[in-house]
Amino acid sequence: MKTSNLNFEAKQYTSKDFDANLPRVILPAMPDTPGEPVAEPTLEEQIAAYQREFQDLDPQVEQIVSALGRLNRRMNVAYGRQTAEIGISNAEWEVLKALVLSGPPYRLGPGDIAKRLGLTPAAMTHRIDRMVQEGLVTRDRDETNRVRVIVELTDEGREKWLEAMRLASVFEEDLLQDLTPAERGILGEVLTRLLRRVEDAQPDADGRLTDLD
Amino acid sequence: MKTSNLNFEAKQYTSKDFDANLPRVILPAMPDTPGEPVAEPTLEEQIAAYQREFQDLDPQVEQIVSALGRLNRRMNVAYGRQTAEIGISNAEWEVLKALVLSGPPYRLGPGDIAKRLGLTPAAMTHRIDRMVQEGLVTRDRDETNRVRVIVELTDEGREKWLEAMRLASVFEEDLLQDLTPAERGILGEVLTRLLRRVEDAQPDADGRLTDLD
DNA sequence: TTCGAAGTCTTCAATGTTGATGTCTCCGGT
DNA sequence: ACCGGAGACATCAACATTGAAGACTTCGAA
Numbered sequence: 001m002k003t004s005n006l007n008f009e010a011k012q013y014t015s016k017d018f019d020a021n022l023p024r025v026i027l028p029a030m031p032d033t034p035g036e037p038v039a040e041p042t043l044e045e046q047i048a049a050y051q052r053e054f055q056d057l058d059p060q061v062e063q064i065v066s067a068l069g070r071l072n073r074r075m076n077v078a079y080g081r082q083t084a085e086i087g088i089s090n091a092e093w094e095v096l097k098a099l100v101l102s103g104p105p106y107r108l109g110p111g112d113i114a115k116r117l118g119l120t121p122a123a124m125t126h127r128i129d130r131m132v133q134e135g136l137v138t139r140d141r142d143e144t145n146r147v148r149v150i151v152e153l154t155d156e157g158r159e160k161w162l163e164a165m166r167l168a169s170v171f172e173e174d175l176l177q178d179l180t181p182a183e184r185g186i187l188g189e190v191l192t193r194l195l196r197r198v199e200d201a202q203p204d205a206d207g208r209l210t211d212l213d
Numbered sequence: 214m215k216t217s218n219l220n221f222e223a224k225q226y227t228s229k230d231f232d233a234n235l236p237r238v239i240l241p242a243m244p245d246t247p248g249e250p251v252a253e254p255t256l257e258e259q260i261a262a263y264q265r266e267f268q269d270l271d272p273q274v275e276q277i278v279s280a281l282g283r284l285n286r287r288m289n290v291a292y293g294r295q296t297a298e299i300g301i302s303n304a305e306w307e308v309l310k311a312l313v314l315s316g317p318p319y320r321l322g323p324g325d326i327a328k329r330l331g332l333t334p335a336a337m338t339h340r341i342d343r344m345v346q347e348g349l350v351t352r353d354r355d356e357t358n359r360v361r362v363i364v365e366l367t368d369e370g371r372e373k374w375l376e377a378m379r380l381a382s383v384f385e386e387d388l389l390q391d392l393t394p395a396e397r398g399i400l401g402e403v404l405t406r407l408l409r410r411v412e413d414a415q416p417d418a419d420g421r422l423t424d425l426d
Numbered sequence: 427t428t429c430g431a432a433g434t435c436t437t438c439a440a441t442g443t444t445g446a447t448g449t450c451t452c453c454g455g456t
Numbered sequence: 457a458c459c460g461g462a463g464a465c466a467t468c469a470a471c472a473t474t475g476a477a478g479a480c481t482t483c484g485a486a
Contacts, residue, residue, distance in 0.1 A: 049314045054378050067404035072285040074411040101262045147481045165267045191280035198287040360451045
């Protein structure tokens with residue numbers, strides 16, 4: 001078993017993501033020495049606690065959902081660390097990904113990018129500002145339709161994306177290292193099926209988060 | 214097959230999470246009518262695009278990772294909608310979860326909560342402020358150790374948490390509706406194994422996101 | 427041609443988070 | 457007892473994102 005570079009770290013202060021996870025637990029009925037540091041709960045402890053507090057919970061469903069959430073969180077932390085290594089932010093990496101995936105000539109409007117990233121156009125304006133400054137992309141008016149603005153990937157931007165992909169590949173392979181090829185196939189298929197259901201349930205359309213605080 | 218309430222919606226403007234997903238694609242070699250709206254890429258298109266742009270990519274790994282990312286994103290959107298329905302924010306729900314999972318007497322320090330949520334203590338100060346205002350929690354000095362502050366769940370806070378759990382349960386069951394019990398078992402087991410690897414790779418410790426923009 | 431509606435991006439005020447700093451309390455050493 | 461270090465929370469300036477409003481361009485109808 002390859003023990004390699006799973007470069008995680010729970011990394012305090014990650015936020016930036018909502019997940020169905022975390023907290024801790026108190027198994028039988030006794031908290032750790034009252035007033036003490038209070039440790040991180042394992043997945044099992046977490047599920048046990050949920051069951052105790054909420055009878056109707058299906059432990060199997062909870063296991064899947066919680067593992068998904070916690071896993072995603074750790075992965076995002078790892079990606080964040082990697083992008084930091086090559087001198088870009090996670091936010092910038094997202095934009096680069098969108099542009100590369102759009103295919104040649106690697107151009108998109110700010111609004112399009114915003115849609116793909118789930119941000120407001122306003123946020124894109126500022127984000128693009130920074131990226132232009134850093135030489136990752138260029139921003140020009142579309143002369144055939146001056147309403148539009150075109151954001152285009154620069155060579156430097158593409159290079160950064162490549163570096164990030166290389167790091168990500170290594171990381172992802174490490175992550176899946178102890179799954180057999182058969183298990184990988186099943187996992188991919190099942191996840192894809194879940195995803196299809198969700199994405200079909202709502203083609204995409206619009207809708208905001210309505211995060212009324 | 215139950216067709217029920219998968220209440221998603223890609224929901225523009227979600228952000229709040231970093232994931233390895235989104236963008237679009239241009240399969241053979243032709244973008245949609247140049248300058249047009251540009252649609253959302255399917256998972257398959259996205260993987261195809263990545264392969265085209267990055268030779269060394271393992272499609273199977275990418276399928277798993279991308280599906281995970283996209284799935285999580287949709288789920289977070291769904292959770293956000295649900296918490297909004299019962300009048301709390303996702304952020305507040307996270308705090309409630311942390312408190313409930315801590316077990317009776319449902320008390321934690323701001324710092325502890327911050328650790329579990331991956332936020333800075335500074336952020337917790339304000340978040341708790343709001344939640345005290347709304348009557349979801351109380352905040353008091355620990356009289357036995359006046360350095361500490363104790364955040365405690367109120368009955369109203371617990372009730373909100375219960376409502377959120379009920380909604381979440383329905384949603385999660387819907388999400389997994391077309392997995393057989395056997396498939397659920399495997400999925401849960403495999404995800405747990407992945408999670409264990411990541412969490413073991415880095416017990417937890419500290420570390421920031423270093424999101425250098 | 428002129429006017430108005432729609433679409434796209436930018437600007438602005440408000441909010442939330444971060445990182446650094448400040449303040450207060452507890453605890454151990456002398 | 458006293459003093460200094462460590463720990464925990466609060467405060468503050470800087471920055472990113474949001475939602476609403478504003479500016480400009482295009483397109484269609486009168």
